[in-house]
Amino acid sequence: MSRFLFCLSLWLLGTVAQAQAHAELRLAVAANFADTLEALAADYQASTGDKVTVVRGSSGKLYAQIVQGAPFDIFFSADADRPKALEAKGLVATGSRQPYALGQLVLWPAGPTPEDALKAFAYGRFSIANPRLAPYGKAAMEVLTKLAILDKAQPRLVRGENISQAYQYVYSGNAEAGLLARSQMRNDDDFWEVPTNWYAPIEQQRVVMKNSKLQRAAEQFLAFMQTEEAEARILSAGYRLPGAH
Structure with a gap:
């Protein structure tokens, strides 16, 4: 490899690394969980310095936007049906569909x-x-x-x-x-x-989008959501945690 090509390669790698460092995670979230997620995102940004943008809406409308190619990294739905539907369409990163909260x-x-x-x-x-x-x-x-x-x-x-x-x-x-x-x-x-046996469980699931260019950052944010501090915030916001009875 010529010296010119070697230097060019180093410059390109540095540019990509810098772009990744300043990239913002884009989180699509159902309206009911939006305030809680924004608080979690603020905690995450304060501890890591990484930027997070939260986009709120109904699960149905966000689902439609994702199917049409909206550039979200993680989708926090208010149900399990839409994450399952996105997974069936091949739009979800393998193994990323998981419950994150139970609504009441x-x-x-x-x-x-x-x-x-x-x-x-x-x-x-x-x-x-x-x-x-x-x-x-x-x-x-x-x-x-x-x-x-x-x-x-x-x-x-x-x-x-x-x-x-x-x-x-x-x-x-x-x-x-x-x-x-x-x-x-x-x-x-x-x-x-309302007694929880009066309606089907509101299991809220999240997925990492397959076309996200920030897979590692998305995984780090989801790992943060499983910390004791994050789970305590979710509970205090009026949700139950997956697996709770």
């Missing part, structure tokens, strides 16, 4: 008793996430069906594009109550945790 559905506000609040199903505007796009909306429909009040509730349902918008409808007074995510509640909020 709550009724808010709950009133003096949960039974009082449930009257909103039949007599007021009631907020849920769009069941076609958001797993929490699908779980809400399962609860309405189990209680045999879906027919009464249907005309009065206000469907948010995602769970964040569903929360906003209640917060702003555009709906009297709603079936929302436990992670959206403050400890002093008047909410009631």
Whole structure:
């Protein structure tokens, strides 16, 4: 190899290494977990210096964007179905599909008793996430069906594009109550945790995208999420951890 080619090779390697060092991880995350993930990303950036960009949306819309080629490195879905579908399409790094949190559905506000609040199903505007796009909306429909009040509730349902918008409808007074995510509640909020046997488990899964150019950085971030500090933050945000009973 000529001296010129040798020097050129060193320059190219240095340029690639520098580009990798300054690359930003792009994380697509379901709306319910977005605030928690942004807090985790801030912790990660503070400890490593690596940059992370968090893009939030409904699981359905993010899934569609990924299928169309959106350049995300990791997808944190609010369900297991969409990560499985991406895996079936060959868009996922081998072995990267894993659960990261278990979501919990709550009724808010709950009133003096949960039974009082449930009257909103039949007599007021009631907020849920769009069941076609958001797993929490699908779980809400399962609860309405189990209680045999879906027919009464249907005309009065206000469907948010995602769970964040569903929360906003209640917060702003555009709906009297709603079936929302436990992670959206403050400890002093008047909410009631819906029994977990009233709906299918909301197992939230994540995947590393096969076309990501930052596979190693993605793996490092996911390893960080399994530390005690990160898991404590996830629990305090209102989720259960995979494997919890």
